[in-house]
Amino acid sequence: DAGVIQSPRHEVTEMGQEVTLRCKPISGHDYLFWYRQTMMRGLELLIYFNNNVPIDDSGMPEDRFSAKMPNASFSTLKIQPSEPRDSAVYFCASRLPGGKAFFGQGTRLTVV
Amino acid sequence: KNEVEQSPQNLTAQEGEFITINCSYSVGISALHWLQQHPGGGIVSLFMLSSGKKKHGRLIATINIQEKHSSLHITASHPRDSAVYICAAGGMYTDKLIFGTGTRLQVFP
Numbered sequence: 001d002a003g004v005i006q007s008p009r010h011e012v013t014e015m016g017q018e019v020t021l022r023c024k025p026i027s028g029h030d031y032l033f034w035y036r037q038t039m040m041r042g043l044e045l046l047i048y049f050n051n052n053v054p055i056d057d058s059g060m061p062e063d064r065f066s067a068k069m070p071n072a073s074f075s076t077l078k079i080q081p082s083e084p085r086d087s088a089v090y091f092c093a094s095r096l097p098g099g100k101a102f103f104g105q106g107t108r109l110t111v112v
Numbered sequence: 113k114n115e116v117e118q119s120p121q122n123l124t125a126q127e128g129e130f131i132t133i134n135c136s137y138s139v140g141i142s143a144l145h146w147l148q149q150h151p152g153g154g155i156v157s158l159f160m161l162s163s164g165k166k167k168h169g170r171l172i173a174t175i176n177i178q179e180k181h182s183s184l185h186i187t188a189s190h191p192r193d194s195a196v197y198i199c200a201a202g203g204m205y206t207d208k209l210i211f212g213t214g215t216r217l218q219v220f221p
Contacts, residue, residue: 031207042198042211042212042213042214043198043200043211044211045208045209048207048208050207055207056206056207056208091154091155093155098142098143099160100145100157100160101145101157101209102157103147103154103155103156103157104154105153105154106154106155
């Protein structure tokens with residue numbers, strides 16, 4: 001397996017634009033997590049899915065953020081409209097029940 | 113007070129030195145995770161442990177459930193070990209991880 005695949009690796013966008021981050025989990029993994037990493041706050045959980053169903057989205061900062069998992073092999077994290085304070089590295093991770101998490105390479109988002 | 117605390121925040125070492133990074137947590141856990149993040153790179157899960165000790169190459173992770181403390185040891189450190197090491201507590205009744213703030217390790221030749 002190629003591991004968790006995220007795209008794009010880098011995204012630079014202007015404030016107010018819509019941003020969509022994509023994630024392909026490892027095949028067979030039931031859990032998918034979206035994290036955000038910043039210098040100030042470290043790693044933070046935004047939302048996670050189990051069997052494509054959102055379980056906990058309490059970490060989503062505000063209504064501008066939304067996440068979907070239409071099937072077991074694909075998830076998106078959308079920010080609309082984007083703001084400079086959304087600049088961060090966004091990681092997707094997947095795992096089996098009770099197993100270690102496997103992280104993607106991350107998407108570095110810069111909102112100018 | 114953070115639920116997961118790591119020490120030290122920064123660590124420098126000479127190649128070959130034995131390194132210890134500590135992690136204390138205040139919550140009940142199902143497992144304690146150690147992660148490694150190289151500069152500009154992704155995150156790799158090194159260990160997941162709920163008791164005792166695990167070893168992988170030059171890396172050793174230990175946990176003391178009673179004291180709510182875990183350590184990550186690196187024997188014969190090498191410059192390629194330079195990275196940020198993050199511990200994370202997996203909750204007892206949740207699938208979420210609570211992350212420490214990380215320890216930045218630099219190993220010089």
